Amino acid sequence: MEIKNKYVTIKNSINGAPKESDFEIKVENVSLIIESESKDVVVKNLFVSIDPYHINRMKSQSSSQGTISFATAITPGECIDSYGVGRVLFSRRPDFRKGDLVAGLLTWGEYSIVKEGSLLNKLDPNMGFPLSYHLGIFGFSGLSACAGFFEVCKPKPGERVFVSAASGSIGHLVGQYAKLLGCYVVGSVGSQEKVNFLKERLGFDDAFNYKQETDLKLALKRCFPQGIDVYFDNVGGRMLEAAVANMNIFGRVAVCGVISEYTNATTRAAPEMLDIVYKRITIKGFLAADFMNMYAEILSKTVEYVKDGKLKTVEDISQGVESIPSAFIGLFNGENIGKKIVKVADE
Amino acid sequence: MEIKNKYVTIKNSINGAPKESDFEIKVENVSLIIESESKDVVVKNLFVSIDPYHINRMKSQSSSQGTISFATAITPGECIDSYGVGRVLFSRRPDFRKGDLVAGLLTWGEYSIVKEGSLLNKLDPNMGFPLSYHLGIFGFSGLSACAGFFEVCKPKPGERVFVSAASGSIGHLVGQYAKLLGCYVVGSVGSQEKVNFLKERLGFDDAFNYKQETDLKLALKRCFPQGIDVYFDNVGGRMLEAAVANMNIFGRVAVCGVISEYTNATTRAAPEMLDIVYKRITIKGFLAADFMNMYAEILSKTVEYVKDGKLKTVEDISQGVESIPSAFIGLFNGENIGKKIVKVADE
Numbered sequence: 015m016e017i018k019n020k021y022v023t024i025k026n027s028i029n030g031a032p033k034e035s036d037f038e039i040k041v042e043n044v045s046l047i048i049e050s051e052s053k054d055v056v057v058k059n060l061f062v063s064i065d066p067y068h069i070n071r072m073k074s075q076s077s078s079q080g081t082i083s084f085a086t087a088i089t090p091g092e093c094i095d096s097y098g099v100g101r102v103l104f105s106r107r108p109d110f111r112k113g114d115l116v117a118g119l120l121t122w123g124e125y126s127i128v129k130e131g132s133l134l135n136k137l138d139p140n141m142g143f144p145l146s147y148h149l150g151i152f153g154f155s156g157l158s159a160c161a162g163f164f165e166v167c168k169p170k171p172g173e174r175v176f177v178s179a180a181s182g183s184i185g186h187l188v189g190q191y192a193k194l195l196g197c198y199v200v201g202s203v204g205s206q207e208k209v210n211f212l213k214e215r216l217g218f219d220d221a222f223n224y225k226q227e228t229d230l231k232l233a234l235k236r237c238f239p240q241g242i243d244v245y246f247d248n249v250g251g252r253m254l255e256a257a258v259a260n261m262n263i264f265g266r267v268a269v270c271g272v273i274s275e276y277t278n279a280t281t282r283a284a285p286e287m288l289d290i291v292y293k294r295i296t297i298k299g300f301l302a303a304d305f306m307n308m309y310a311e312i313l314s315k316t317v318e319y320v321k322d323g324k325l326k327t328v329e330d331i332s333q334g335v336e337s338i339p340s341a342f343i344g345l346f347n348g349e350n351i352g353k354k355i356v357k358v359a360d361e
Numbered sequence: 362m363e364i365k366n367k368y369v370t371i372k373n374s375i376n377g378a379p380k381e382s383d384f385e386i387k388v389e390n391v392s393l394i395i396e397s398e399s400k401d402v403v404v405k406n407l408f409v410s411i412d413p414y415h416i417n418r419m420k421s422q423s424s425s426q427g428t429i430s431f432a433t434a435i436t437p438g439e440c441i442d443s444y445g446v447g448r449v450l451f452s453r454r455p456d457f458r459k460g461d462l463v464a465g466l467l468t469w470g471e472y473s474i475v476k477e478g479s480l481l482n483k484l485d486p487n488m489g490f491p492l493s494y495h496l497g498i499f500g501f502s503g504l505s506a507c508a509g510f511f512e513v514c515k516p517k518p519g520e521r522v523f524v525s526a527a528s529g530s531i532g533h534l535v536g537q538y539a540k541l542l543g544c545y546v547v548g549s550v551g552s553q554e555k556v557n558f559l560k561e562r563l564g565f566d567d568a569f570n571y572k573q574e575t576d577l578k579l580a581l582k583r584c585f586p587q588g589i590d591v592y593f594d595n596v597g598g599r600m601l602e603a604a605v606a607n608m609n610i611f612g613r614v615a616v617c618g619v620i621s622e623y624t625n626a627t628t629r630a631a632p633e634m635l636d637i638v639y640k641r642i643t644i645k646g647f648l649a650a651d652f653m654n655m656y657a658e659i660l661s662k663t664v665e666y667v668k669d670g671k672l673k674t675v676e677d678i679s680q681g682v683e684s685i686p687s688a689f690i691g692l693f694n695g696e697n698i699g700k701k702i703v704k705v706a707d708e
Contacts, residue, residue: 085639271638272638276635282633284631287597287616287622287630287646288417288623290644290646291618291647291648292648294645294648295646296644297643298642298643299640299642300638301641304641
């Protein structure tokens with residue numbers, strides 16, 4: 015028995031901002047009769063995650079990224095793996111049965127064949143939250159935000175926290191975690207709508223539209239007259255330089271992503287190193303995957319916060335496999351507010 | 362009773378590489394009759410330390426440095442404070458007496474008037490080492506090397522350690538501490554003579570002359586086929602970029618100084634931030650002053666190592682106050698090997 019699987023792929027390597035013509039929608043036949051010695055699980059995709067870091071896997075590869083499994087190059091013409099939520103259609107593994115709800119490494123398509131050893135976890139169908147939450151606040155976005163903020167930034171109540179891309183999938187959560195801890199929180203975003211959103215809906219103390227600022231250092235000086243203690247960096251580039259210039263002694267920068275540098279290799283952050291020495295600043299890159307051992311604990315805390323209304327999540331959901339390329343391209347134009355997700359099929 | 366004090370000062374702010382014409386030697390009268398209500402101590406300087414960081418205090422000031430006491434601007438025409446060793450000539454403080462050997466914040470001159478609250482410590486005259494050691498291996502150079510390497514880099518035996526400016530006052534000690542721990546150590550320097558010195562005299566596993574390399578990334582790849590775990594950075598700039606490109610996952614960079622950027626504001630390190638994220642690299646600035654609480658412990662360990670011949674120090678000593686400007690200028694031309702010191706007077 016075969017089904018047709020519609021999926022998104024790239025036609026070529028992408029070095030720069032992605033555009034529609036870089037992508038194509040392909041259809042392949044997927045057999046549901048899997049050889050009995052395999053341990054494959056066939057999943058019908060329901061929601062898939064759309065994340066900026068994928069662009070780094072679409073480039074002509076160089077340097078170190080090739081050594082990290084989830085940063086390996088995407089081959090033009092082939093399926094693109096991505097975190098997602100789906101329902102098991104067929105399983106050769108005893109721990110997964112037809113009908114199970116799962117989250118794991120699926121694909122930008124209608125169906126995924128998940129190999130043994132690949133990330134796949136059963137979801138509790140009675141958890142009482144939208145399934146899409148497992149891609150964001152209960153998934154890697156939440157883990158990145160919570161572990162990155164608490165474990166990498168080591169914040170203290172009362173400290174002054176700056177978050178860039180603050181209305182994005184991770185940023186909007188970091189700001190709220192920081193408020194819950196009792197910090198002063200300012201976010202940078204790319205529109206007035208997002209500024210209002212952070213201040214009025216998510217409780218940020220302040221926010222600014224970086225596109226309206228001629229001097230980012232002065233913008234941060236205005237927002238942080240007493241300096242920045244913690245910077246949760248999602249963008250890199252000029253904003254990182256401006257943040258370092260405004261940091262207090264023993265300031266900490268957690269580098270979660272550098273979206274301003276993903277599509278423009280000439281925009282490289284060159285922070286003032288003398289500030290880094292004199293102010294004893296720490297800049298630390300991290301990946302959510304390093305904190306998997308804390309995932310259960312973080313998830314349980316996060317679920318409680320959401321239940322109690324202390325933490326809000328925001329999702330930006332497009333419909334259908336065909337919308338994946340534009341959803342992805344939109345990330346680099348700042349089109350989304352909150353976690354970008356594509357709903358592939360109804361449950 | 363008055364004495365004449367010859368001292369070095371700057372004629373103007375210095376923005377760029379220092380040159381002889383930026384400095385002048387002045388003479389002032391110093392009274393040895395100090396008002397009885399003061400707590401001044403008059404010290405005859407014997408050795409003074411010559412350090413690259415002074416150049417940052419000689420610039421037209423901007424940004425953050427002004428907030429840090431030992432980074433405050435040096436005023437043209439006035440005495441320049443500097444770590445030094447001397448002998449007490451006159452004291453209004455009960456804890457210092459005429460004839461005491463002291464180390465502390467003296468001046469680039471023949472005599473220093475040390476105010477109450479300023480750094481001043483008595484030295485043991487029977488310690489059995491050259492007095493100049495208190496400016497280097499037993500002073501801030503040793504503290505920077507030892508605390509910076511062990512506390513900031515958190516090295517493990519067997520790790521691969523890269524040190525830049527490796528024949529300098531701090532670098533030549535860092536490499537030896539790393540060897541004592543059981544690390545693989547490579548240093549970068551600016552001449553073949555220094556390369557030979559590190560390998561033949563100090564036990565570095567390898568060293569290279571960065572001036573002979575057309576591509577620093579390739580040079581480091583050649584020296585570290587298995588990647589760099591720890592980078593002790595004394596130079597910043599392109600070398601920091603090349604080190605980050607060659608780092609292993611969870612690599613650590615301790616930024617002790619950035620001499621390549623001190624005299625050239627256009628040479629700013631712009632490391633690949635994506636490497637910092639994917640390889641979870643930590644870049645951390647530090648100052649020896651933050652580790653004063655460990656000084657006694659570090660000193661005692663270092664003295665033992667020197668006594669046992671396990672740790673060698675190298676000094677480059679010029680003679681007389683008049684030699685201070687050229688000694689200082691020489692730091693930026695790589696003229697010194699080891700700790701640069703000026704001997705102001707015989708004991």
